[in-house]
Amino acid sequence: MTGKPNRSDNSKLDNGVLVREHILSEHVRAEIDRWITKYPLERKRSALLAALREVQHENNGYLTTELMDAVAAYLDLPSIAVYEVASFYSMLETEPVGRHSISVCTNISCLLRGAEKIVEHVEEKLGAKVGESTFDGRFFLKREEECLAACCGAPMMMVDHKYYENLTPEKVDEILENLK
Structure with a gap:
């Protein structure tokens, strides 16, 4: 995300992080938070792969651009960093596939x-x-x-x-x- 986020889309701040409630479920956010605690605070990026796997699992086996952007916002990363990881690992899918x-x-x-x-x-x-x-x-x-x-x-x-x-x-x- 670049610039200031638009808060007119039912977004809210959760622990200081912009979260679009309708994009990342409470369960996914809890899982990401669990992974974040395994790393030093300044290393939230280390939870990225686990976050993408969890989001993919909840979204019937694939990642959308909207979901990747939401993960980027949640982990305070540039969207491109998330896209790079999603396109690199063979266990991550960016197109609809079977469950x-x-x-x-x-x-x-x-x-x-x-x-x-x-x-x-x-x-x-x-x-x-x-x-x-x-x-x-x-x-x-x-x-x-x-x-x-x-x-x-x-x-x-x-x-x-x-x-x-x-x-x-x-x-x-x-x-x-x-x-x-």
Whole structure:
């Protein structure tokens, strides 16, 4: 945000920070505050990644410009700093995607242990290709993922930031069926 904020939009000050009540929920603000306390006061920026993950989760899996601007205002950061982080990390989405994010590791260890077959099985099961969301908006099969650092459990995938290892098609079916 540049210049003085416009307070005619139902904004208010909360602990000295401009908050648009309708943009960041009370829950999200509490989570951001919890992360802020983990760092020195002058290092609120350190809570940015956690803040974006929380906002994304509450917004059905993606970040809007309005939400990123609200996070920037809450953390007293320039909007561009928030956009840079949101566009850099593969776990953050800036376009609408399915509610549950699925990433199948396709790096060498997983590839050698059958990741290609797991990707094919997930695509068939969901009726969506890599990089697409399902028709009902329930699942998003992310583009090929770099190493997720769980090589000893290959092949593996991450669903909503939770790791599932030693995958078989049957195990994948069970994981997907248990998602709400």
